[in-house]
Structures are given as structure tokens and as C-alpha cells.
Amino acid sequence: MTATAQTSFNPGKGVGQPVGVAVLGMGTVGTEVIRLMQEYSDEFAARIGGPLELKGVSVSDLEKPRPGVDRELLTDDAMSLVQRDDVDIVVEVIGGIDFPRRVVLAALKAGKSVVTANKALVAAHADELAAAADEAGVDLYFEAAVAAAIPVVGMLRRSLAGDQIQRISGIVNGTTNFILDAMESTGATYEDALAEATRLGYAEADPTADVEGHDAASKAAILASLGFHTRVTFGDVYCEGITKITAADIEAARKAGYTIKLLAICEKIEVDGETKVNARVHPTLIPSEHPLASVKESYNAIYVDAEAAGSLMFYGNGAGGAPTASAVLGDLVGAARNKVHGGRAPGENTYANLPIADFGEAITRYHIDMTVVDRAGVLAELAQKFADAGISLRTLRQEEGERHNYARLVVVTHSAREADLQKMVEELEALDDVQRIDSVIRLDS
Amino acid sequence: MTATAQTSFNPGKGVGQPVGVAVLGMGTVGTEVIRLMQEYSDEFAARIGGPLELKGVSVSDLEKPRPGVDRELLTDDAMSLVQRDDVDIVVEVIGGIDFPRRVVLAALKAGKSVVTANKALVAAHADELAAAADEAGVDLYFEAAVAAAIPVVGMLRRSLAGDQIQRISGIVNGTTNFILDAMESTGATYEDALAEATRLGYAEADPTADVEGHDAASKAAILASLGFHTRVTFGDVYCEGITKITAADIEAARKAGYTIKLLAICEKIEVDGETKVNARVHPTLIPSEHPLASVKESYNAIYVDAEAAGSLMFYGNGAGGAPTASAVLGDLVGAARNKVHGGRAPGENTYANLPIADFGEAITRYHIDMTVVDRAGVLAELAQKFADAGISLRTLRQEEGERHNYARLVVVTHSAREADLQKMVEELEALDDVQRIDSVIRLDS
Numbered sequence: 001m002t003a004t005a006q007t008s009f010n011p012g013k014g015v016g017q018p019v020g021v022a023v024l025g026m027g028t029v030g031t032e033v034i035r036l037m038q039e040y041s042d043e044f045a046a047r048i049g050g051p052l053e054l055k056g057v058s059v060s061d062l063e064k065p066r067p068g069v070d071r072e073l074l075t076d077d078a079m080s081l082v083q084r085d086d087v088d089i090v091v092e093v094i095g096g097i098d099f100p101r102r103v104v105l106a107a108l109k110a111g112k113s114v115v116t117a118n119k120a121l122v123a124a125h126a127d128e129l130a131a132a133a134d135e136a137g138v139d140l141y142f143e144a145a146v147a148a149a150i151p152v153v154g155m156l157r158r159s160l161a162g163d164q165i166q167r168i169s170g171i172v173n174g175t176t177n178f179i180l181d182a183m184e185s186t187g188a189t190y191e192d193a194l195a196e197a198t199r200l201g202y203a204e205a206d207p208t209a210d211v212e213g214h215d216a217a218s219k220a221a222i223l224a225s226l227g228f229h230t231r232v233t234f235g236d237v238y239c240e241g242i243t244k245i246t247a248a249d250i251e252a253a254r255k256a257g258y259t260i261k262l263l264a265i266c267e268k269i270e271v272d273g274e275t276k277v278n279a280r281v282h283p284t285l286i287p288s289e290h291p292l293a294s295v296k297e298s299y300n301a302i303y304v305d306a307e308a309a310g311s312l313m314f315y316g317n318g319a320g321g322a323p324t325a326s327a328v329l330g331d332l333v334g335a336a337r338n339k340v341h342g343g344r345a346p347g348e349n350t351y352a353n354l355p356i357a358d359f360g361e362a363i364t365r366y367h368i369d370m371t372v373v374d375r376a377g378v379l380a381e382l383a384q385k386f387a388d389a390g391i392s393l394r395t396l397r398q399e400e401g402e403r404h405n406y407a408r409l410v411v412v413t414h415s416a417r418e419a420d421l422q423k424m425v426e427e428l429e430a431l432d433d434v435q436r437i438d439s440v441i442r443l444d445s
Numbered sequence: 446m447t448a449t450a451q452t453s454f455n456p457g458k459g460v461g462q463p464v465g466v467a468v469l470g471m472g473t474v475g476t477e478v479i480r481l482m483q484e485y486s487d488e489f490a491a492r493i494g495g496p497l498e499l500k501g502v503s504v505s506d507l508e509k510p511r512p513g514v515d516r517e518l519l520t521d522d523a524m525s526l527v528q529r530d531d532v533d534i535v536v537e538v539i540g541g542i543d544f545p546r547r548v549v550l551a552a553l554k555a556g557k558s559v560v561t562a563n564k565a566l567v568a569a570h571a572d573e574l575a576a577a578a579d580e581a582g583v584d585l586y587f588e589a590a591v592a593a594a595i596p597v598v599g600m601l602r603r604s605l606a607g608d609q610i611q612r613i614s615g616i617v618n619g620t621t622n623f624i625l626d627a628m629e630s631t632g633a634t635y636e637d638a639l640a641e642a643t644r645l646g647y648a649e650a651d652p653t654a655d656v657e658g659h660d661a662a663s664k665a666a667i668l669a670s671l672g673f674h675t676r677v678t679f680g681d682v683y684c685e686g687i688t689k690i691t692a693a694d695i696e697a698a699r700k701a702g703y704t705i706k707l708l709a710i711c712e713k714i715e716v717d718g719e720t721k722v723n724a725r726v727h728p729t730l731i732p733s734e735h736p737l738a739s740v741k742e743s744y745n746a747i748y749v750d751a752e753a754a755g756s757l758m759f760y761g762n763g764a765g766g767a768p769t770a771s772a773v774l775g776d777l778v779g780a781a782r783n784k785v786h787g788g789r790a791p792g793e794n795t796y797a798n799l800p801i802a803d804f805g806e807a808i809t810r811y812h813i814d815m816t817v818v819d820r821a822g823v824l825a826e827l828a829q830k831f832a833d834a835g836i837s838l839r840t841l842r843q844e845e846g847e848r849h850n851y852a853r854l855v856v857v858t859h860s861a862r863e864a865d866l867q868k869m870v871e872e873l874e875a876l877d878d879v880q881r882i883d884s885v886i887r888l889d890s
Contacts, residue, residue, distance in 0.1 A: 036753060040609065046796040047606055047674065143604065149754035151604030158603070159588065159596030161492055162774025164485065229492065291760065294739075308481060308771035309594035312761035315736070316754065326753035329607020334791075343788015346779075351491040 017050040019336040022087045022112075024058045024078050024103060025094035026066060028321035029117055029144075033091060033328050035068055044329075048336045056081045058094075082107035089335045091328060092116040101125055108132040108140065113335040117144035117324055123218035123234040126225060130348035139338055139345045141331035146219045147172050147300040149323035150316040151330070155304075156226035157346050164307040165227040168266040169444065172219040174298030174319040175210035176242050176262040178202045180283075181296050183250045184259060190245055202298050212241035213262060213281040220264035223302070224279040228268055230354040238280035238359040245283055249439050252369060252410070258285040259293040263444065269357055276357035285367050285443045360419030365394075365443040367412050368425065371435040374407040378433045382409065385431075389424045391416045406435055412443065462495040464781040467532045467557075469503045469523050469548060470539035471511055473766035474562055474589075478536060478773050480513055489774075493781045501526045503539075527552035534780045536773060537561040546570055553577040553585065558780040562589035562769055568663035568679040571670060575793035584783055584790045586776035591664045592617050592745040594768035595761040596775070600749075601671035602791050609752040610672040613711040614889065617664040619743030619764040620655035621687050621707040623647045625728075626741050628695045629704065635690055647743050657686035658726040661709045669711035669724040672749070675799040677711075683725035683804040690728055694884050697814060697855070703730040704738040708889065714802055721802035730812050730888045805864030810839075810888040812857050813870065816880040819852040823878045827854065830876070834869045836861045851880055857888065 021037070023030050037044065037052055045051040057069055058078035066074060075081050082090045082103055090107040092114060094100050100121050107114050109132055116122065122129070122142045133140040143153040147170070156165070171177050175197060182193040194211065197203035209215045217237040224232040242262050253260050263284040268275055286293050291313050295301045300318025305311050317323035338344055372378050379398065386393055392414045399408040413421065428434050466482070468475050482489065482497055490496040502514055503523035511519060520526050527535045527548055535552040537559060539545050545566050552559050554577055561567065567574070567587045578585040588598045592615070601610070616622050620642060627638040639656065642648035654660045662682040669677040687707050698705050708729040713720055731738050736758050740746045745763025750756055762768035783789055817823050824843065831838055837859045844853040858866065873879050 032753070036607070043609070043674075044607070047794060149608075149751075149757060151600050154599060154604045155596050158779055159599045159775045160771065161778040162481070162489070162776070163594075163771040164488070229488075291739075294736075306594075306771060308477070308767040308774070310762045310765075310768055312594060312759070314757070314759055316757035320755075322753040323755055326605065326608040326751060329753070330604045331607070333606040334603055337791060338788065341789060343783065344786060346782060349492060 017340050018053045019048065019050055019339050020053050020055040020086045020088045021091060021332065022056045022058070022081050022084070022089070023054065023091045023093065024082070025092065026057055026059045026069070027093065027095070029093040029324045029328065030057070031068070032321040032325035033093065036325055036329055038068070044333065047333055048340055050336070050340045052332070052336060055084065055087050078103050079106055082112060083110040087112055088339050089113045089115065089332060091332060092118055093328065094118070097121050097124055104129060105132050108136050108138060111136050111138055113139040113141070113339065115141045115328055115331040115335055117142070117328055119145040119215065119218040119222065120234070123221040126222070126233070126348060127231060134347060137344065139335045140347065141335055141345060142222070143331050144324045144327035146222050147302060147316070147318040148320065149326045150300055150302060150314045150318060151327070152223065152302045152314055153226060155314065156223070160304070160306055160309065161346070163309050165304060166268065166307060167305040168223050168227050168302065169263050169292070170223070170302035171261055171292060171295050171300050172264045172302065172318060173210055173216040173262060174300060175203045175207065176213070176216070177295060177300070178298040179211070180242060180245070180250070180260055180262065183245070183247060184254065187247055187251070189247050190243065211243055213239045216262060216264045216281040220266055220279040220281055223264065224266035224277055225350065227266055227304070228277050228354060229349055229352040230277055231350045232277060232279050232356065236279060236356045238282070240282040242283050246439070249441060253285055257288050258443070259288055260284070260441065261286055261292060261295070263292070267362070268354070269361065269363060271357055271361045275354055276361065277354045278357040278359070278362045280359060280362060283441055285441050290444070360417065360422070362418045363415050364418045364421060365413050365415050366421045366425070367441045367443055368410070368428070369438040370409050370428065371401055371406050371438060372409050373433045373435065374401060374405050375433070378407070381433060382428070385427060386413070386424065389420055389427070391420060391424055462785050463498045464493065464495055464784050465498050465500040465531045465533045466536060466777065467501045467503070467526050467529070467534070468499065468536045468538065469527070470537065471502055471504045471514070472538065472540070474538040474769045474773065475502070476513070477766040477770035478538065481770055481774055483513070489778065492778055493785055495781070495785045497777070497781060500529065500532050523548050524551055527557060528555040532557055533784050534558045534560065534777060536777060537563055538773065539563070542566050542569055549574060550577050553581050553583060556581050556583055558584040558586070558784065560586045560773055560776040560780055562587070562773055564590040564660065564663040564667065565679070568666040571667070571678065571793060572676060579792060582789065584780045585792065586780055586790060587667070588776050589769045589772035591667050592747060592761070592763040593765065594771045595745055595747060595759045595763060596772070597668065597747045597759055598671060600759065601668070605749070605751055605754065606791070608754050610749060611713065611752060612750040613668050613672050613747065614708050614737070615668070615747035616706055616737060616740050616745050617709045617747065617763060618655055618658075618661040618707060619745060620648045620652065621658070621661070622740060622745070623743040624656070625687060625690070625695070625705055625707065628690070628692060629699065632692060632696070634692050635688065656688050658684045658707060661707060661726040665709035665711055665724040665726055668709065668747070669722055670795065672711055673713055673722050673799060674794055674797040675722055676795045677722060677724050677801065681724060681801045683727070685727040687728050691884070694886065698730055702733050704733050705729070705886065706731055706737060706740070708737070710889075712807070713799070714806065714808060716802055716806045720799060721806065722799045723802040723804070723807045725804060725807060728886055730886050735889070805862065805867070807863045808860050809863045809866060810858050810860050811866045811870070812886045812888055813855070813873070814883040815854050815873065816846055816851050816883060817854050818878045818880065819846060819850050820878070823852070826878060827873070830872060831856075831858070831869065834865055834872070836865060836869055
């Protein structure tokens with residue numbers, strides 16, 4: 001297909017003006033961004049109203065072969081590249097925090113719009129970056145920072161801008177979803193499922209950021225900020241990974257009609273008459289019939305509850321070179337349209353300025369699996385403990401224990417303050433009749 | 446929560462400037478739009494950078510009580526209202542085509558941005574409306590025209606603007622999905638399920654536009670236009686409704702592992718080396734494990750295949766006052782931001798200018814259920830017919846017929862040209878050994 005310039009897009013306002021692009025980083029995402037920019041250059045020109053021109057690509061190793069890119073475009077001096085006069089938009093796909101922060105700030109200060117896929121950077125330094133973008137009157141886009149090709153950033157910034165978001169919950173890390181799904185579908189241990197994920201390229205050599213929930217926590221910070229028009233940073237997010245989830249937990253959940261997913265949950269909560277924001281990441285039991293339960297392998301999905309829209313779900317590839325490049329290029333088209341036709345994208349808007357709730361103030365529900373002494377009166381004693389703490393029980397199930405004289409007790413609470421539930425578990429642990437707490441997993445409330 | 450003007454949104458560029466809004470129509474959607482605008486006026490002001498001011502509401506009956514709206518804002522003269530100097534943005538939620546077309550064109554010509562929820566209007570007259578918007582340099586938004594609160598218009602216009610969309614398929618009509626779902630879950634006949642949908646308010650008194658697929662066809666035209674950067678209008682869409690679907694069809698589909706959904710399908714196809722666009726609406730058998738198969742009741746879902754993003758699905762409320770108002774208000778915030786801060790939304794861009802494929806050129810698959818004479822050699826004769834036509838079979842199942850001497854034959858073809866499949870069915874019907882064709886339903890290919 002040949003794209004022509006017969007566009008009706010803001011006609012007469014600079015159609016044909018080229019837009020200079022610098023790409024920082026040529027890993028999986030950067031390589032794909034450059035490839036697609038070149039392959040579909042006519043399409044981009046028609047959609048933007050002017051051609052994209054690749055002005056330079058920064059790489060750390062200039063000697064490495066880079067098929068598909070003219071050698072003269074390569075540089076190892078990102079800082080100079082982003083300040084060049086012929087560069088209008090900078091695409092940052094390096095990863096890490098410190099260096100990208102400095103180079104993105106330099107780009108913004110030099111009047112370049114920035115498109116970044118860097119969730120850690122945005123979750124840590126959004127205020128500073130947004131201020132620099134506002135100061136310079138340029139755009140800062142980061143659709144690819146959350147759930148890659150699933151356009152949740154655009155949805156929160158624009159589509160739901162007229163609605164009141166009540167809650168966002170989602171599977172936003174493909175690695176951990178792959179591991180949990182593998183454990184559920186094959187009965188594998190955590191260690192074996194992680195090894196398989198590594199072998200298939202779903203987990204990195206050092207999987208810490210994924211399995212400990214840090215990656216999901218960055219995304220939760222971004223989602224909460226956008227959804228609630230306030231500032232939530234990485235450090236504000238309670239974060240618990242999946243490393244303690246056992247095959248037994250998964251099996252017990254399955255039998256009870258639940259699936260265990262690593263959820264990022266963002267909520268507004270009322271604490272003593274004050275509205276606060278809570279963002280958290282932890283393994284979560286969700287009913288098997290919930291739409292998020294059917295998200296398999298490394299897919300991501302975001303579930304949004306809004307006052308007028310009701311429940312919405314967005315599902316797709318949450319990682320990988322091509323899906324991330326799709327989001328980066330969508331942002332690039334947006335930033336380039338603004339360069340050609342004027343206007344700015346909606347920026348950060350944290351007017352609501354909500355305080356961050358302590359995690360203890362969050363309202364959660366617990367699924368507690370414990371081994372207790374099998375004697376008359378234990379059940380009554382434990383039930384009384386819960387009653388004394390003001391925590392009501394939804395279900396309580398006693399089963400034969402693995403060892404003689406011990407019983408297994410599975411308790412599901414109703415919603416309560418996280419701090420009260422934590423205290424309850426500590427008190428249970430201290431009881432002589434409780435041999436051990438086998439697992440505590442939160443349920444989606 | 447009190448929203449303040451401490452917004453960092455394009456600071457210094459006219460923060461505080463009020464935006465005048467006229468709402469045309471006070472049905473379910475209009476009433477909800479006005480209510481939410483008023484209830485969350487502080488939020489809107491903070492998000493936009495200036496307050497929304499309701500300048501007037503046009504209604505057909507001035508005598509009817511309109512709780513929640515000052516009487517002096519009401520008028521039955523929409524045409525004058527949209528041209529008033531104090532109106533910046535017109536929200537059209539009247540419905541119908543002829544009058545809305547005239548009043549929307551008048552508004553655009555008078556330099557007002559327009560937000561409409563009117564799928565029939567957009568699907569029939571997009572070119573004319575887009576030209577008027579471009580001429581005046583204003584915005585034309587219509588997120589609510591497709592699948593209400595599911596932000597598929599924004600996704601196609603912006604988020605996926607850097608990707609190549611290959612196919613869009615979706616459940617975009619809640620009424621027909623409710624009816625088909627009720628037939629499947631209760632075994633009800635079409636007539637009974639329709640009656641239930643009407644009783645519950647999911648179907649209108651005259652359900653023609655829904656059950657004949659016209660509503661879905663309007664949405665298909667809009668989706669195909671946006672997704673493929675070309676113009677597809679209502680008349681270009683092949684359209685077949687659900688009125689001929691029987692309880693027996695549903696039951697047979699269920700047994701074979703399929704669910705019947707009314708799908709809107711938009712594809713680019715190659716015909717003799719030329720890329721054409723095909724948009725169609727028809728009952729479709731989809732495998733029960735496909736994500737679209739689990740869309741229940743009146744929910745909508747859109748499934749998009751894109752080159753880089755891969756498969757994406759968007760799910761939510763596709764109709765109703767509040768979900769539609771959510772989409773309208775998101776558009777209203779976008780249009781108002783542009784009025785306050787400058788810039789325009791990406792407009793219509795039909796640069797690809799693809800020819801429309803004849804429906805006969807589309808590539809489809811058939812599920813044919815027929816009654817044949819039960820004698821030796823019939824199967825071979827029919828199989829030969831398919832082979833002669835160059836249509837290969839995926840499955841062929843023979844069952845005992847309802848009447849003595851007749852057999853039931855269920856054939857599922859591989860993909861073939863729609864015209865060849867239609868001709869095949871005509872030839873089968875003409876055969877002496879074929880007593881009747883009981884049903885022909887397409888499968889999602």
C-alpha cells in the first residue's frame with residue numbers, strides 16, 4: 001500500500017514538516033521501534049502529517065553489529081544526541097533509573113518531547129519529569145511503561161478523564177503470571193516454574209525485580225497516580241512477591257475455587273473521614289470465574305471500576321519487544337502530531353493531592369491456612385479470638401491434619417483493616433494450640 | 446474531596462478560562478451527562494484547567510419536567526443554541542440522523558467542537574462532518590458511538606496509531622448479545638429471549654435496528670474506518686441479523702464446542718493483488734474457549750489483532766445511560782482541554798483510501814447443517830460437489846435424521862471465498878438428494 005499525503009489531518013497546518021527522532025537504546029524494544037519506523041515510514045508520515053526522520057541512535061557498545069541502522073546514526077553520547085537541534089522527539093528505551101533520568105531531563109530542558117517505556121524511571125521521578133516537561137512546554141509520554149501494548153495509560157489520561165475511577169486491579173507483570181500459571185496448570189513448584197520461565201525467556205537471569213513484585217509496584221504507582229489524579233511513587237506501594245507461594249497453596253486455592261495471581265491493586269479508601277490512596281502488590285486469591293483468573297501465560301490484564309463506566313477490562317501482551325514497540329510508536333505518533341500541528345498531550349495532573357494510606361489502613365481479606373492441635377475446644381477458642389478482634393469470618397473449614405493429633409484449619413475472613421488482620425495472625429501464631437501458620441494469602445475484596 | 450486549581454496542566458496557558466457547553470437531547474444519556482457535569486464540576490475544572498459551564502440544553506418537549514436542570518437553560522431551538530457565542534462545545538445525544546446532521550454541521554461551521562454519541566450519524570456522514578470540522582479547525586469526538594464506555598475509538602485513533610491493524614472483531618451490540626446469551630443459557634427460543642430482553646429494557650419496543658444488525662453495522666463502519674485509515678460507511682457493511690437463529694442452532698453449536706455471537710468483523714483482504722477492506726456483521730460460530738465467547742448478557746467486547754501489539758481485548762458495558770455518559774464526558778474533557786490550552790484532537794485520516802471489497806470476495810468459513818436422503822453414495826456425491834468447487838472440508842459429520850430414510854449432515858468448511866461458498870450452498874439446495882439446508886452459519890476464520 002502506498003500512503004500518500006492526501007491527509008485531511010489539520011490540513012494546511014504544516015503538512016510535510018519532518019519530525020526528528022532520537023532513539024536511546026537498541027535492545028529488543030529499541031531495535032523493533034527503529035525497524036517499524038523504517039518499514040512503515042509512509043504510514044507514519046500520513047498519520048502524523050509529516051515524515052519521521054531518525055536522527056540518531058545511542059548505544060553503549062558502538063562496535064556491536066546493528067543490522068538495519070546506518071552506522072553514522074550510531075553514537076555512544078546520548079547526552080549530546082538529545083540536545084541536537086535537529087532532534088524533536090527523544091525515545092528512551094534504555095532501562096535503569098539514574099542515567100535515563102539525567103538524559104530525559106536534559107532532553108526535556110532542551111525542548112524535546114520524550115517518549116519513554118521506563119516504568120522504574122516514571123514511578124520514581126514522575127514529579128520532576130512532569131515539571132521539566134511543563135516548564136519547556138513539551139510532551140512526556142509513557143504508555144509503554146505499563147502493560148506494554150495495552151493502552152491503559154491513554155485510557156486513564158483521556159478516555160476515562162470524565163469519569164471517577166474507584167479501583168484499578170490488574171495483572172501487570174508477565175513473568176510472575178507465567179510462573180503462577182505454570183504452577184497451576186502443571187503442579188510445578190515455584191522453583192521449577194521459575195526455571196522454565198527463565199529457559200523460555202519469560203524471566204531474566206536475575207528475576208528479582210519481577211518475582212519480588214518491584215516491577216508491578218512501579219506500574220501500580222503509575223496507575224494510581226493517573227487514575228486518582230494524585231502522586232503515588234514506587235516507595236508508596238506495599239509490595240510482596242510470589243517467592244513464598246507453594247504448590248500446596250496453588251492446589252488448595254484451586255480446590256476452593258480460587259486462582260492465585262500477583263495483583264496490583266489501587267484504591268481510594270476512607271480513613272477517619274479522610275480520602276486516602278492505597279496502592280499495593282501481593283499474591284491474591286481471586287474467584288476462578290473472575291475475568292482476571294483466566295489470564296494465562298505471560299498475558300496482562302487491567303480491570304478498572306469507574307462510577308459511570310462500570311467495570312472495564314483490557315487484555316493483551318504486557319511485555320516483549322514488539323508489543324512494547326507498539327505502545328512506544330503510538331506515543332511517538334502523538335508527540336509528532338503535536339510537533340507538526342501544535343497542542344500538547346494532557347500532562348500530569350495531581351490536583352487531588354491525596355495522602356497515601358499506611359498499608360495497615362487498607363481494607364483486605366485474609367485466607368489463613370494453619371495447623372492446630374486436634375482437641376475439643378480449639379475451634380471455639382480460635383473463633384473467639386477472631387470475634388474479640390472484631391474480625392468476622394466468611395468461612396471456616398477443618399480438615400484432617402497431615403500428622404496425628406493435628407488438624408488443618410482454613411479460615412477466610414470478611415474484609416477488615418490490614419493492620420487488624422496482621423495483628424490477628426500474630427496472636428494466632430502465639431497460641432499454644434496453633435502449631436504453625438502454613439500460609440496467609442489475601443483475597444481480592 | 447475538594448478539587449483546587451493547583452493543576453500543572455499546561456500552566457500559564459489560560460488556566461481558569463471557562464468552557465461553554467450546550468447539550469442537545471435530554472434522554473437517558475443527556476440527563477446523565479448533565480448530572481455528572483454538575484456533580485463533579487470541581488473535578489472537571491481541575492482536569493481541564495477551566496470550569497465547564499452548561500449554557501443550554503435543547504429538548505423536544507419544553508413542558509416535560511426536567512429535574513436537575515434550571516428551566517431557563519432549556520430550549521427547543523437547538524439550531525440557535527449551537528450557534529450562540531457563549532457555547533464552545535456541543536454535545537449531541539439526540540439520536541436519529543437527519544436533524545442531528547444539520548445541527549452538528551451548523552455547530553461545526555460556527556466553530557464549536559462537537560461530541561456525539563450518534564453512531565448512525567457518524568457511520569453515514571463521517572466524511573461531511575470531518576470536512577466541516579477541519580474547515581473550522583475544531584474537534585469532532587465520538588467515543589460513545591462505539592461500545593459506549595469501552596474506549597475503542599481512542600485506542601484506534603491514538604494508542605494504536607503507530608501499529609498496523611490487521612483485524613477487528615467484536616461484540617458491539619448489547620441487545621443481541623443478551624438475546625443470544627439467554628438462548629444459550631436457558632434454551633429459550635429467539636422469540637422468548639427477545640421478549641425477555643424487551644421486558645428488562647435491553648431491547649427497544651421496535652428492536653429492528655438491533656436484531657437486524659444495523660446498529661452493529663454502523664459500529665463496524667466506524668471501527669473499520671479508524672482501524673484501517675480509510676472510509677467505510679454504513680452502506681458498505683454486509684449485514685445479517687440474528688432473527689433466523691433457532692434454539693436448535695444454539696444447541697448444535699454448543700455440542701460442537703461453539704458459541705454463536707453476532708460479530709462485527711473488519712478485515713483488510715487481498716483481492717487479485719489489491720488490498721481491499723471488508724466489514725461485515727453476521728451471526729458467527731466462535732470456539733467456546735475464545736475470549737469473545739465468554740462475553741455474557743449485554744456486555745460488549747472488541748478484539749483487535751495488530752502487527753506489533755498482537756491480540757488485544759477490551760471488555761465492558763457497551764450501552765446504557767451511565768456508560769455512554771462516561772465516554773461522552775471523556776470526549777468533553779478532551780475537547781475542553783483543547784479549547785483552553787490549544788491544539789486539536791487527531792481528526793479523520795482516510796489516507797489509505799482502500800476500495801471496499803464485495804462481500805463475495807471476503808474469506809469466510811461455513812457451518813452447514815442439512816438433511817439428506819439416507820442412501821449409499823450420497824456422502825460421496827456431496828463430497829465431490831465440494832471438491833469440484835475447490836472448497837475443502839474441515840469436518841463432516843453424519844447423524845441419524847429425524848425422519849426415516851433421511852440423514853443429518855453437518856459440514857464445516859475450510860476458509861474460502863464467500864461467493865464460492867454461497868454458490869456451493871445454492872448447488873447443494875438444488876440436489877435431489879438434499880432434502881433441505883437447515884442452517885448456514887459462518888465460523889470465525
